[in-house]
Amino acid sequence: METIHIQTESKKYNVFVGDGVSSEIDSFLAAHFPKLTKVLIITDENVAKLHLDQLLGQLQHRKPIVFTAPGGEKAKTFDVYYQALSSALENRLDRKSLILAIGGGAVGDLAGFVAASFMRGIPFIQIPTTILAHDSAVGGKVAINHPLGKNMIGAFYQPEAVFYDLGLLQTLPEAEIRSGFAEVIKHALIHDPAFYDWLLSNIDDLNGLTMKQLSYSLIKGIQVKNHFVSQDEKETGIRAYLNFGHTLGHAIEAEMGYGNFTHGEAVMIGMIFALKLSEELTGLSFNIERFISWVQKLGYQTRIPMHISNDQLLQKMKQDKKSVGETVRFVLLEEIGRPNLREIDDSLIIDRLQKF
Numbered sequence: 001m002e003t004i005h006i007q008t009e010s011k012k013y014n015v016f017v018g019d020g021v022s023s024e025i026d027s028f029l030a031a032h033f034p035k036l037t038k039v040l041i042i043t044d045e046n047v048a049k050l051h052l053d054q055l056l057g058q059l060q061h062r063k064p065i066v067f068t069a070p071g072g073e074k075a076k077t078f079d080v081y082y083q084a085l086s087s088a089l090e091n092r093l094d095r096k097s098l099i100l101a102i103g104g105g106a107v108g109d110l111a112g113f114v115a116a117s118f119m120r121g122i123p124f125i126q127i128p129t130t131i132l133a134h135d136s137a138v139g140g141k142v143a144i145n146h147p148l149g150k151n152m153i154g155a156f157y158q159p160e161a162v163f164y165d166l167g168l169l170q171t172l173p174e175a176e177i178r179s180g181f182a183e184v185i186k187h188a189l190i191h192d193p194a195f196y197d198w199l200l201s202n203i204d205d206l207n208g209l210t211m212k213q214l215s216y217s218l219i220k221g222i223q224v225k226n227h228f229v230s231q232d233e234k235e236t237g238i239r240a241y242l243n244f245g246h247t248l249g250h251a252i253e254a255e256m257g258y259g260n261f262t263h264g265e266a267v268m269i270g271m272i273f274a275l276k277l278s279e280e281l282t283g284l285s286f287n288i289e290r291f292i293s294w295v296q297k298l299g300y301q302t303r304i305p306m307h308i309s310n311d312q313l314l315q316k317m318k319q320d321k322k323s324v325g326e327t328v329r330f331v332l333l334e335e336i337g338r339p340n341l342r343e344i345d346d347s348l349i350i351d352r353l354q355k356f
């Protein structure tokens with residue numbers, strides 16, 4: 001087992017990574033929450049089928065309450081958030097209760113926001129079941145979506161611990177692997193050129209990832225994440241670099257309808273667009289053609305779906321949290337591992353979207 005120490009301004013906690021680490025949760029609860037009253041598990045319908053019995057088995061004596069959300073981004077609506085809070089109230093959770101988030105990014109975001117807002121905040125633990133969650137489960141961004149924008153209602157609220165059980169990742173469908181691995185590639189591009197080179201030379205088939213490759217990729221990604229969140233928990237500065245690829249990525253997701261296009265696949269298109277802008281505006285010297293053919297081989301789409309209008313995308317980008325006033329800001333790269341934030345004119349965005 002590998003332990004990564006996360007240290008933000010508000011909280012220190014550990015991310016435990018390894019095959020079988022989720023079997024340590026009960027002893028963690030006993031050691032750290034001796035006065036624990038109730039446990040609410042928040043999961044989704046897909047994860048529940050695959051992993052819930054195994055986790056319930058070890059927590060049986062705590063008689064956990066289970067709230068099951070719909071799969072994917074459909075978990076991150078006002079309605080589902082309200083239902084989860086109602087379940088916490090009806091089952092009489094109190095301030096000595098705890099929430100366990102078992103699932104991917106969407107479940108973690110929902111459960112974290114329920115934990116942050118229930119009685120003004122109760123503890124929660126993340127048990128990620130996807131590759132994407134190496135990003136979303138660490139750093140404390142918790143949120144639900146609004147039809148006008150992704151993650152628009154949320155908080156910065158850190159978990160007590162993250163139990164990253166690699167055994168739970170064995171059943172991931174291909175699209176989910178691709179979605180999560182896009183964030184791994186993002187972490188390498190924004191901060192770690194050596195890791196990027198390693199990915200390029202070692203990863204050529206996302207379905208054939210070995211346990212060693214997977215665990216190395218996740219650990220490296222989490223370390224990059226920690227680098228940014230430990231210095232800027234609330235995104236007043238460098239944390240925004242973690243949003244590389246997300247300005248256009250979030251707009252594509254919103255235009256496609258949440259859940260109809262995976263987060264990571266939208267971010268991959270956003271990263272390619274941002275790399276092209278970087279070449280032009282920051283002088284980035286990078287072999288984009290090689291990058292594109294590598295990610296195409298990994299199964300990523302590299303173009304914006306045809307039916308989406310560029311004007312609509314621009315409107316969505318203006319609602320991005322990085323925008324200031326009406327001006328859209330993109331994370332660009334000066335070099336691999338050297339990001340910066342740039343304001344980009346609407347006319348340039350529209351023109352480059354047309355040529356993309």
Ligand SMILES: O=C(O)C(=O)C[C@@H](O)[C@H](O)[C@H](O)COP(=O)(O)O
Nearest residue numbers: 135139141150151239242243246321
């Ligand atoms: O943790 C962060 O900070 C990130 O920006 C990570 C992103 O990969 C992640 O998708 C995040 O949820 C998006 O952030 P948002 O602030 O644009 O909602």
